[in-house]
Amino acid sequence: MALDVALDIGTSSTRLATNQRGVIFNEPTLVGIDTSTGEVVDIGYGATDLVGRTSRHVVVFRPLEKGATVDFDVTARLITTLFERAGVxxxxRARVVMSVPSLATAIERRALRQAAVQAGAREVSLIEAPIAAAIGLGLPIQDPIGSAVAVLGAGASEAALISLGGIVTSGARRLGGNDLDNAIxxxxxxxxxxxxxxATLEMLKMxxxxxxxxxxxxxxxVPARTVERGEPVEVEVSAELVNQAMSEVVAQTVRLIQECLADAPPDLSQDVSARGLTLVGGHALVNDFAELIAASTGVQVVLAPHPDVVVIQGLLACLEEMSALHALFRGLDD
Ligand SMILES: Nc1ncnc2c1ncn2[C@@H]1O[C@H](COP(=O)(O)OP(=O)(O)OP(=O)(O)O)[C@@H](O)[C@H]1O
Ligand SMILES: [Mg+2]
Structure with a gap:
């Protein structure tokens, strides 16, 4: 069986799967680089362990911000290292399917494609995250009915209404779980x-x-340091404070979903009323998010089980589908 690879590079986590071994990497989007040699020392959790512990030559990079690649060179090295681990x-060479946020610019898409080819991709298909998510959820996106999903990540949030294999209405913003942590x-x-x-901010949020x-x-x-002197102290943090900090970003996310649904043509809108909207992405795990979105849109909202791996599962399903089609064409050639 030829090797096919699926890749979902996120602001906070990166996932890699192969058709032969399933998901083999689901770790923080971190790359430790030895700046004296330019070599990648480690990625993911391995790079977390490098922070503050190694020689001053090693710098740990986070190449994505708000769902966008801010450092193409580091992202390319991440892709190369991941492909090595997958055996590419x-x-x-391998066939590669990657997800991109619908907000990704043409420059970013081209850079990702190029990086994948340089790292050993034979052919690269880019799939927008809401489509990959809908496929991962097994929604009937090719049918003439409306399927609604919202992908809420660490750096970007997007909602889409999909029908007949394409996005009919959508909304996206560079806003996500990281913004909640920052607001807190x-x-x-x-x-x-x-x-x-x-890590404490994230724990407070959860x-x-x-x-x-x-x-x-x-x-x-929780343990903290004073702003004035940097002294270590222990402070009590209330749920009121956390909720107040979160309210603006939460409201903006709800608005994004409302707007996407409001733009829908009437018949598809009816489908969404009947069939509901599914939330995926780690940020969808915020307590009571599904309840709030349901109350604000009047639509039934379901939180996907394991919402952080739905996109990579969708990409894997795409690979399977592509292999099946290729097999069909090979059959025709014989
Ligand atoms: N139980 C939870 N409650 C609230 N937030 C959570 C929970 N679990 C994870 N998150 C948040 O989900 C976010 C990570 O989600 P995800 O892994 O989908 O993002 P990503 O794919 O890395 O980012 P993006 O797709 O936006 O580039 C983080 O902000 C994290 O704090
Ligand atoms: Mg993501």
Whole structure:
């Protein structure tokens, strides 16, 4: 069986799957590079471990921001390293399917394509994330009915209504889970005069945050440093503060989905009312997000199980479909 590869490079996590082994990489989008030699030292969790621990030559890069590649060179190295792990190289080329946010510019798409070819792709297909998500969910996107999905990631959020194999209406913004973490950081600095670690911000969001603003009197004690002197302290953070910080980004995300659905032609709109909208992406896991979106759109909303791997599963399904078609064409040639 020829090797086919699926790749979903996200702002916070990257996933790689092959037709032979399934998902083999689902780790942070981090690349540790030795700046004296230009070599990649490690990627993903391995690069997390390098932060602050190795020689001053090693720098850990995060090549994506807000769903967009901000460092093409580092992204290309990430792709090369990932392909090596999958067994792809210039000598052993593979067919590659990659997801891109619908907001990706033509320059970015070309750069990703080029990087994949340089790393050993024989042919590269780019698929917009909402389409990949809908395929991963097994929605009947080729049929003349409307399927609605929202992909809520760390750096970008997009909603799409799909029918007859294409996007009919959509909405996308460079806004996601990272913006919630940043908003919580800002409010903590302003209100309590402290700075907390990124992992703590994420934990606060997951445990205390609610899109509906429900608090249940929740409080977490977390380690922090004072803004003034940098002294280590322990602070109590309330669910009220977290919810207040989150409210603006949450509202903007809801608006994006509302606008996408409002633009739908009436018959497709009816399909969405009947069949609902599915949320995917890690940011969709914010507590009560599905409930809030349902209440604000009047549409039934379902959170996909394992929402962070739906896109890569959709890409894998595309590969299978492509192989089946290729086999068919080979059959015709015989
Ligand atoms: N239980 C949870 N509650 C709230 N947020 C969560 C939860 N689990 C993960 N997240 C958030 O989901 C985001 C990661 O989602 P995902 O992996 O889909 O993003 P990505 O694909 O890396 O980014 P993008 O597609 O936007 O470039 C992070 O911001 C993370 O904090
Ligand atoms: Mg993503």
């Amino acid at each position: 190289s210039k000598l052993s 950081a800002t409010l903590l600095r302003m209100r309590q005069g402290v700075v907390v670690a990124p 445990t205390l945050g609610s899109a509906l603003g429900s608090t249940n009197g929740g409080v977490e004690k």
